[in-house]
Amino acid sequence: MAYTPQKPPLPETTEQLKARIPFWGVDLDPADRPSVPKLQWQEDLSGAHWEVPDQQPERHGPRERSIEHASITPVFGTAQPLHGVSGAIRRHAYARFSEARLAHWLLLIAGDRVEATGAHLRSFATLRPDNPVTETGVLAEAGAHPVASRRGRVDARHQTIDPVLVAGPWVAGAAVTWLGLRRVVRAVRR
Amino acid sequence: MRAMVYRGPYKLRVEEKDLPTIEHPNDAIVRVTLAAICGSDLHLYHGLMPDTRIGHTFGHEFIGVVEQVGPSVENLQVGDRVMVPFNIFCGTCWFCARGLYSNCHNVNPNATAVGGIYGYSHTTGGYDGGQAEYVRVPFADVGPVRIPDWMSDEDAVLLTDAVPTGYFGAQLGEIVEGDVVVVFGAGIVGLVAARSAWLMGAGRVIVVDHLEYRLETARSWAKAETFNFAEYDDIVVEMKKTTGHLGADVAIDAVGAEADGNLLMHLSGVKFKLQGGSPIALNWAIDSVRKGGTVSVVGAYGPIPNMVKFGDALNKGLTLRMNQTPVKRQWPRLFEHVRNGHLTPSELVTHRFPLEHVAEGYHVFSAKLDGVIKPLVVPGAA
Structure with missing residues (x-):
């Protein structure tokens, strides 16, 4: 079969489409589409009444920033300031590597895992320790048709990995704790 | 609070x-x-x-x-x-x-x-x-x-x-009257993108996903044709077959980082974080669109590199358009x-x-x- 200049015929004519879909073509003219062209001077500056925004003060010490920025931005989030070992890892990622370097992102992910581990451990010394049952939301399974919802799905084969990924570190942590305690108890008995 | x-x-x-x-x-x-x-x-x-x-x-x-x-x-x-x-x-x-x-x-x-x-x-x-x-x-x-x-x-x-992102996805596709538009992903962004493609004058809108209940919504709400990729050995071949072996004029990736459909990509990208997510929907978009066509990406990806089929995008002369909305x-x-x-x-x-x-x-x-x-x-x- 040779290919020809014509596009294969569409299953419906424009008239048929208009009859089936009442809103067909209301934005056919690109002029009606809000982001065409991509770069378009915004005369109202979206409500801004400044050209140089005020600078937000740094209340939590020097704020980490990408070294691709000239300086700290006028506005920034203050949600979770850096702290501890994870904070040191993240600060190094920001201070040493640009966003172009894989090391920047891998260090940030390492910081995430270090912080999560520390937070879990610290939670056991509080009145509200981490609870993998309530915090994973799996209790919702009971009312959410867990079997019917998964029947025949192509992703079912890797969903079985999720419990291993979530529970694995907890099981490993419990095993290490138990082995450690057993060793201590045996040493004391001797 | x-x-x-x-x-x-x-x-x-x-x-x-x-x-x-x-x-x-x-x-x-x-x-x-x-x-x-x-x-x-x-x-x-x-x-x-x-x-x-x-x-x-x-x-x-x-x-x-x-x-x-x-x-x-x-x-x-x-x-x-x-x-x-x-x-x-x-x-x-x-x-x-x-x-x-x-x-x-x-x-x-x-x-x-x-x-x-x-x-x-x-x-x-x-x-x-x-x-x-x-x-x-x-x-x-x-x-x-x-x-x-x-x-x-x-x-x-x-x-x-969700709604601006779906609409923006269609807009990035630079749809002209009669275009065949394939949307990967029937979540709310993909559904809005599919319906928005009609607003912009598409001649045919196809939605691909593996969740049948979402494909049903794609048919009823977005008034689109649907393909359940789990029913086919290779969804890219199906996209070629249904477009006279040319490919779609526009493909929209409305899935992003957590795509299903390829176990290796899912495990490496999603479960073990070795990529900035699984790029399988984006790769399907690149391979399903016709040469000289446009791929619009509104699915979100992380900053770590992905195994994207960039050679195919180059050799096909594609226009790749994307942004956060x-x-x-x-x-x-x-x-x-x-x-x-x-x-x-x-x-x-x-x-x-x-x-x-x-x-x-x-x-x-x-x-x-x-x-x-x-x-x-x-x-x-x-």
């Missing part, structure tokens, strides 16, 4: 947190009345986004009532009912002045490659999000807009991200579409979770249980 907080991959809970404060003269504090969980929140939940800190409150889709304003705020007043775009932006940097609100250079010290986003890790600026009772809204004169009286809360919250730029036209009934986003809301049960909401959405398409989060509804 009560707020959802991240406790590590796959784990979150609701905690008592300090009320947000005015940190900058143009800040506002908004009392959240309705929020939503976005598919991209699942990337944070699964630990895919670097620098997601313990205690972070997610949520970039929310509406609420202005509770407090900073001294330089002129355009909003306490008591205003507002919808807040997921982008945090200044309005006056080089990018904002030209309408690229999602690429603002003045709000994210942590990265230059992405703008500011509420509740989306420190990689997007370190702002807590709206799955909470209160949230800090920077540049309150620039981003938020009073919700029109005629607009429902559900439509308003969906207009803060500059939400506020879409609003005037989208308000008209919602008011005229051309887009009916609230029909896609399937679940409402009280804030106190947000962990269950994430699990149901993540595991795609109970026919979920779009879950909302209601503060104070426990």
Whole structure:
């Protein structure tokens, strides 16, 4: 079969489409589409009444920033300031590597895992320790048709990995704790 | 206040947190009345986004009532009912002045490659999000807009991200009359992209997913043809067969980082974080579109490199278009579409979770249980 200049015929004519879909073509003219062209001077500056925004003060010490920025931005989030070992890892990622370097992102992910581990451990010394049952939301399974919802799905084969990924570190942590305690108890008995 | 907080991959809970404060003269504090969980929140939940800190409150889709304003705020007043775009932006940097609100250079010290986003890790600026009772809204004169009286809360919250992103996906496709448009992903973004493709004059709209209940919605709500990729050995070949072996004129990736469909990509990209997510939907888009066609990407990916079939994109002479959506730029036209009934986003809301049960909401959405398409989060509804 040779290919020809014509596009294969569409299953419906424009008239048929208009009859089936009442809103067909209301934005056919690109002029009606809000982001065409991509770069378009915004005369109202979206409500801004400044050209140089005020600078937000740094209340939590020097704020980490990408070294691709000239300086700290006028506005920034203050949600979770850096702290501890994870904070040191993240600060190094920001201070040493640009966003172009894989090391920047891998260090940030390492910081995430270090912080999560520390937070879990610290939670056991509080009145509200981490609870993998309530915090994973799996209790919702009971009312959410867990079997019917998964029947025949192509992703079912890797969903079985999720419990291993979530529970694995907890099981490993419990095993290490138990082995450690057993060793201590045996040493004391001797 | 009560707020959802991240406790590590796959784990979150609701905690008592300090009320947000005015940190900058143009800040506002908004009392959240309705929020939503976005598919991209699942990337944070699964630990895919670097620098997601313990205690972070997610949520970039929310509406609420202005509770407090900073001294330089002129355009909003306490008591205003507002919808807040997921982008945090200044309005006056080089990018904002030209309408690229999602690429603002003045709000994210942590990265230059992405703008500011509420509740989306420190990689997007370190702002807590709206799955909470209160949230800090920077540049309150620039981003938020009073919700029109005629607009429902559900439509308003969906207009803060999901609907503009779907519409923007179609727009990036540069659709001309009669184009064959294939949309990968039948989540709310893909559904809106498919319906928006008709608005822009598509001649044929095809939606690809593996969840039959979502494909049913693609047929009924988005009025599209559907293909369940699980029923075919190779969905790219099916796309070629159904387009006279030319390929679609436009392909839209409305899936992003957590795509299913290829076990190796899913395991390496999603489970073991060796890529910035699984790029299989993007690769299918590249391979399904015709030579010289356009691939539009609105599915979200992380900053770590992906195994994208760039050689095919080059050799086929494709136009690749993508961005985080500059939400506020879409609003005037989208308000008209919602008011005229051309887009009916609230029909896609399937679940409402009280804030106190947000962990269950994430699990149901993540595991795609109970026919979920779009879950909302209601503060104070426990």
